[in-house]
Amino acid sequence: MITKRIIPCLDVKDGRVVKGVQFVQLRDAGDPVELATFYDDQGADELVFLDISASHEGRKTMVDVVEQVAAQLAIPFTVGGGIHTLDDMKKMLRAGADKVSINTAAVNNPNLITEGADFFGSQCIVVAIDAKYDETIQSWRVYTHGGRRATEWEVVAWAKEVVARGAGEILLTSMDCDGGKNGFDLALTKTVSEAVSVPVIASGGAGSAEHFLAAFVEGKADAALAASIFHYKETSVREVKHYLRMQGVNVR
Numbered sequence: 001m002i003t004k005r006i007i008p009c010l011d012v013k014d015g016r017v018v019k020g021v022q023f024v025q026l027r028d029a030g031d032p033v034e035l036a037t038f039y040d041d042q043g044a045d046e047l048v049f050l051d052i053s054a055s056h057e058g059r060k061t062m063v064d065v066v067e068q069v070a071a072q073l074a075i076p077f078t079v080g081g082g083i084h085t086l087d088d089m090k091k092m093l094r095a096g097a098d099k100v101s102i103n104t105a106a107v108n109n110p111n112l113i114t115e116g117a118d119f120f121g122s123q124c125i126v127v128a129i130d131a132k133y134d135e136t137i138q139s140w141r142v143y144t145h146g147g148r149r150a151t152e153w154e155v156v157a158w159a160k161e162v163v164a165r166g167a168g169e170i171l172l173t174s175m176d177c178d179g180g181k182n183g184f185d186l187a188l189t190k191t192v193s194e195a196v197s198v199p200v201i202a203s204g205g206a207g208s209a210e211h212f213l214a215a216f217v218e219g220k221a222d223a224a225l226a227a228s229i230f231h232y233k234e235t236s237v238r239e240v241k242h243y244l245r246m247q248g249v250n251v252r
Contacts, residue, residue: 003250004216005045005223006237007201008230010035011052012081015065017231030231036069036077039230042237044075045252048171048225050101050128051081052146063095070096078126078171084108086115093120101171103128104144107151107158110165117166122198125169127162131155131188132175140188147175155188156195163196170196171225174204179228181207189219201225209235209243216249 010017010032017030032049039047049069066079079092080101089100100120106113106127116125130147131140140155153161159170172192174185184202193200199222202215206226215224229235241251 002222003045003252004221004244005201006212006240006244006251007046007048007223007225008035008039008044008237009048009050009203009225009227010069011050011227012065013052032065033068033072035231037072039237040073040075043241043252044237045223046076046078047073048078048101049080049097051079063091066092066095066097080126080128080171085112086119089116089120089124093124099124099126099169101126101128103130106162106167107142107144107153110161113162113165113167117168122166122168125167126171126201127167127169128171128173129155129158129162129192130173130175133188140191143175156191159192159196163198167198169199169201171201171203177205178203180205181229183207183211184215184219184221184224186214186219189215189221193220193222199223207234209240212240213244213247213249216244 012032017032017035036047070077076098078099078101079097083100083102084105092100130143132143134141137154142151142153142155142158144151174188177185182205184205189202201223202219202221203225206229212224215221244251
């Protein structure tokens with residue numbers, strides 16, 4: 001049986017970890033190197049590093065911070081933000097990342113997914129999808145630029161497209177639930193998980209260990225990601241894993 005993964009996320013802006021609600025109202029959450037070390041010790045299965053302002057501001061991801069974080073980790077490490085070319089991917093992987101995550105660049109240039117998968121292997125390519133429910137299409141619409149720009153893509157159609165192009169994993173964030181701590185968007189997560197053949201990481205809305213259980217059982221997610229509840233010590237990776245084991249979920 002495949003084990004479910006618990007993944008803390010470091011949203012980084014100007015070299016500091018931040019967290020907001022629905023992609024705004026950001027507040028400081030600490031130093032990325034210190035937090036990375038803490039989560040490694042806590043038993044996190046992976047870590048995601050997202051330079052959340054890179055695409056919006058037209059910057060490259062901070063290679064030096066990536067190198068510092070990667071040097072502290074024994075667990076897989078995914079980096080995203082400001083990655084627009086194959087060369088950008090190379091820089092991140094050389095800096096110590098195990099995978100790269102692309103969102104805005106994938107929508108703007110879907111061929112980048114295929115180029116990355118062909119060069120590095122699909123296992124290195126994560127496509128992040130930021131989704132928000134849209135009444136006009138009666139489904140979720142895909143957003144780019146840190147949730148600032150709506151696209152023409154409906155979430156399931158885009159998820160299938162990125163997998164067809166070589167994405168090895170999908171990082172699926174509900175903009176509606178992000179930062180609310182009321183639980184993951186189970187309908188969104190289940191819809192996408194059942195539509196594609198690659199692992200789906202649920203993101204946006206974690207507030208308790210019970211929410212992780214729901215993401216795995218009802219949402220059919222392969223992994224679940226959280227930020228603020230871990231950063232602000234409302235619970236821990238260790239506590240979440242203990243709860244999941246008690247509920248019969250296979251975790252590391």
